[in-house]
Amino acid sequence: MPKSRIRKKDDSTPPPAKQQSINLSSGRSWVAPLMLAMFLIGLAWIVVFYVTTGDMPISALGNWNIVVGFGFIAAGFVVSTQWK
Template sequence: MPKSRIRKKDDYTPPSSSKQATTINLSSGRSWVAPLMLAMFLIGLAWIVVFYVTTGDMPIKAFGNWNIVVGFGFIAAGFVVSTQWK
């Protein structure tokens, strides 16, 4: 059986234009976001752990069980800050 002819396509060459390549600046100037986010997560976690380990005597005894809400508030603030991360 005879072989079929192989058709070769020309290589693609983009049209030349007068535009120059633009550089993209990846530095957004928000280097404070990640450390603050992690700090809020860790403070919230530590607050809740200290509350449970001390059976409610610390961090602030007057808050009572509201200490859990304060700990989760720090964690929620960490998530809010995380929305600013690029």
């Protein structure tokens, strides 16, 4: 069986790489607090609706209060897409 050829290594060294500072701040520090606030407002809205047996937060909405609470939670998910 024939032997494979041995490759010679280059004796040259690559130039040193430049060190670049990485900026971890994306300038969107408002996203995480707003997202959490929307989640908590939506959750609190639904919990208050169930605990008060439909009298609060807005009694005129009736069962639509659940939709409002889930709307806040959905808005939190929409805001979360801006998080980097």
